[in-house]
Amino acid sequence: MSRLPARLSVLTLGARDLPALRRFYRGLGWEEAPGSDDAWAGFLLGGVLLALYPLDDLAAESAPGAPRPAPGWSGVTLACNLDRREDVDAAFRAAVDAGALPVAEPTDREWGGRSAYVADPEGNRWELAWARTARFDARGALIGFGEADAGP
Template identity: 70%
Template sequence: MDAIPARLTVVTLGARDMATLRAFYRALGWRELPGADDGWSAFQLGGVLLALYPLPALAAEAAPASAPPAGGWAGFTLACNVDARDDVDAAFAAAVAAGATPIGQPADREWGGRSAYVADPEGNRWELAWARTAVFDERGSLVSFG
């Protein structure tokens, strides 16, 4: 076994307003794990856990010598790949209806897929994408990307 397995298991977002962020992800129809509260929350997304943790507490653990970021885009995106090209438009509409801010309308991309961008209530960017090479298992976990 390698010292660090080649896998991603948890993405943690530092939340400025836990109640609002939790409500947004629940409004997408995602099931919050039992035991969640405004001190920690998580959503099982295929083979990855999306965790929410209060930003000051996360900063104390992950960046103790730094001040928590003030807001805005942090320079990364999260992605949710859908099963079909036309599903991008439906996912975009559902995210906006749940309270996401539209960032980039659904568009065909030069790489052969289709995607759109939204921001959650704290500015975290999500790409809603379709790629013909993406293969998922029965749980929705990505098993191959080309």
């Protein structure tokens, strides 16, 4: 192989309290990957695996010698794009009901879509968004985004 493929397969969150974070994501109704337990957990989300791994173990592998990150927002957001504008409000309510911290209420954005933000129990930010140009396959995987992909 002479190049890095353009794909995202796994997104791993370093967890300070993996059992609590695992309960939160299960509380959203997300199905765990086989082999998940309180030492590692995974959730298949439309073609990308969201993995939960103990923060200290992840740091030892991916950032040896680096200081442990402070709790709270890391400067990274994860997004769940939705099929319809009104789905943003329903998803926001469902996430908060499951224990997410409301960060930004659903609102229409200047870019033409609608979104809201919540934080999981460890402060990881999730954007719940609708964008007119987002297209999904039957699994919910994003297959197009932007004006060129908007279709009729």
